[in-house]
Amino acid sequence: MHYRKLFAAATLAIITGAVSAQEVKIGLVTTLTGPLGVLGKHVRDGFALGVEQAGGKLGGLPTEVIVEDDQLRPDVAVLAANKLIERDKVQILTGVIFSNVAMAIVKPVVDSKVFFISPNAGPSQLAGKQCSPYFYATAWQNDQPHEAMGAYLQQQGVKKVYLLAPNYTAGKDALHGFKRAYKGTVVDETYASMGQLDFSAEISNIRAAKPDALYVFLSGAMGINFTKQYAQAGLTNQIPMYSAFTIDSITLPAIGAAAVGTYQSNLWNADLPNKASKQFVEMFQKKFGYLPSNFAAQSYDTARLLDSALREAGGASNKEAFAAALKKAKFDSVRGSFAFNDNNFPIGNFYLLKVVKQPDGKIEQITEKTILTDAKDAYYTDCRM
Structure with missing residues (x-):
């Protein structure tokens, strides 16, 4: 049996030659x-x-x-x-x-x-x-982590929320899912361009709208830049920031202290x-x-x-x-x-995470509580298989 590397960072085992029914x-x-x-x-x-x-x-x-x-x-x-x-x-x-x-x-x-x-x-x-x-x-299903946070903010009695997500399928699913569970007032709903890195206009609009909370879904570099700019604008302590996929183990090292005090929803965290x-x-x-x-x-x-x-x-x-x-x-x-579930999507839990600064100065994302248990997505009843 012969193996070769597909890439330097990780080795995936493969076998060369013709592929049989048992490969x-x-x-x-x-x-x-x-x-x-x-x-x-x-x-x-x-x-x-x-x-x-x-x-x-x-x-x-x-x-x-x-x-x-x-x-x-x-x-x-x-x-x-x-x-x-x-x-x-x-x-x-x-x-x-x-x-x-x-x-x-x-x-x-x-x-x-x-x-x-x-x-x-x-x-x-x-x-x-x-x-x-x-x-x-x-x-x-894309809506679910966002629906979980919508449910949490509804439970907390938050009256007014500003929403921000990227302008593509999952971004629209995200905010749709959030609004399914959150019944308060959405003061504004903004969609950023994919790959956008300057959020000065959006942050100005958030400040002017004066919501009780911000809910944001921005992945990777978009999330890094937004969170830093939001903190630099002095809004993190004024308008609490809640999110999904904006802050995680990938982006947190680059964001640093600007993420402290923010909340996230996810299906998994490294401390489970x-x-x-x-x-x-x-x-x-x-x-x-x-x-x-x-x-x-x-x-x-x-x-x-x-x-x-x-x-x-x-x-x-x-x-x-x-x-x-x-x-x-x-x-x-x-x-x-x-x-x-019947539609081949998982039934699972969703958790509330928080970014904290530990006594030793280390900034970590910790799991605070379970928001939803054995959650099913909202679309499975439309699936006919």
């Missing part, structure tokens, strides 16, 4: 370049660790993982997906972070009866009327006490030298899910057997319990 080929399409490329690094490394923990053989089968960079461009992603399906003959596709990319490639993937396992993107369309027996999400999560964090830090984010955790879970399903079904060639094995989700998730 597995996986395409990992993710965002590895540009300001948000760090998210793809976490996805790639999390999946790599999952493969490594399976001895380089998911389900005990020789496994080849082919990595493609979608560059956060739907057209590039379509070309990559078509290449993986038609030339590389992959049976499974994963890695996609952004919902506009997922929506661009889902049709050619599922039309080819290739299993699409999303470690992050969860568009509302694919949870509802466009659900497919070939599409599974291992994180959430379950055994699988503790082991994952320890192994990840030892291998890659940095603290994993939820993006890495979700991708690791995806590899673990595939390992369990491939083992039970004896591979991915028998599509009905493989789909049934996926649905069972017999693996130890970093989230604790893990189960799929």
